[in-house]
Structures are given as C-alpha cells and as structure tokens.
Amino acid sequence: DTGVSQNPRHKITKRGQNVTFRCDPISEHNRLYWYRQTLGQGPEFLTYFQNEAQLEKSRLLSDRFSAERPKGSFSTLEIQRTEQGDSAMYLCASSPSGRALLGTGELFFGEGSRLTVL
C-alpha cells in the first residue's frame, strides 16, 4: 500500500500522560500536514511541513503540541500532559510539489490516529 500511513490507529491514555503519533507520507510527497478532527466537525489545520521545515503552525496549537519531520520523510506529533479536550482523531496528509505535482495539489489523508484521554 502506497498511501499515507499513521500509527498507532488508536491510543487510550490517562490525563497528564504524553503521547506520540507517527505519520509516513506517500513517498514522493514533500509536503506534510497535521489536522485534528472531532466528532461531527471537519478537520482543523494544525501544522505544515515542506521537507523538514515546519513552515506554518496554527495559532490554536498550544505549546503542549510539537511536531517534527527530522529527515523530510516521516513525521511525529507529540502531545505532552494530555487533557481530555485533546481527545480527537489526528489526521496526517501529504501532497506533492514540483515535477510530481500533476493534479490539483489536493491533500492525501491517512486514516488517522484516534486519541482518547481518560
């Protein structure tokens, strides 16, 4: 399968614990995005990477959230000191650029990592 891969698919944790999610984008895509989605809502933008550079972060993203993409391939999203309000689906997406950009620049989403904070 050459789609966007996310792990773990489900995570249940206690309030105050740290969690980390991993995203492996489509291999030729150098743009990577993290979104958060709660029940009955559309995905909400969190942050964006072009290769290893984090170029934009949402103002809604608290300092407990940090994302990295150290080698410009996979990315991790860490949430420190989790709160019950962090319970959501965390979606990763990727898109191509340059010569690989043949379509509309649409984002290709993974199936998400569902976080439940007790």
Added chain:
Amino acid sequence: GQNIDQPTEMTATEGAIVQINCTYQTSGFNGLFWYQQHAGEAPTFLSYNVLDGLEEKGRFSSFLSRSKGYSYLLLKELQMKDSASYLCAVSLKLTGGGNKLTFGTGTQLKVEL
C-alpha cells in the same frame, strides 16, 4: 478569518440526484475542494474548483461562483455507498506552495432505498 457553511444532514433516495451547497467567507482564496469521508475512514478527494463554473467527473460535479462565495457538489444516480460525510474546504496558499484547507463541518448524506 474563514467561515464556511454547509447543511448538517441531507437524505436522498437511491438513483436520485442530490445537491450539497457550501457558502464561504474567507480572507484569501486559492480554490475550493470537496472531500468524501465515510465513518472512521480518511477523507478522500472528490473535486477542486479554482475558476468559476462547473467541473464534471463521472457521477460527481462541482460548481463554483467566487463572486457569490458559493459552491455546490452534485451527485447523480445515487448509490447506497454514497452515504457519507461531504466536506467543503477552502484553500489558502502556504509558504512553500502547500495548500491550507479550512473545512466546513461536513454534510452527512444518507441514501435510502
């Protein structure tokens, strides 16, 4: 800021046609996307409009009027598998050329026999 409105729910009959509307007010605009999302699954791309007019793609068509801040998604010959959430998203260009999508809340479509 961004404000995107679409109906919360719609119901339609198998074989019929349904139109899902989306209105938006945004600061900046680099196109409008429609995505389909089945429960518990990833959103999947359906269509993209950046210029006014109709884009047709099989059973799905999407229309855009930039002056009115309005788009619709038209689904023809509805099938039971079309029961899903349909997400309207406005795109802003990001540094480096990426697309920042701001999504509406989604329209939950139920297709009945």
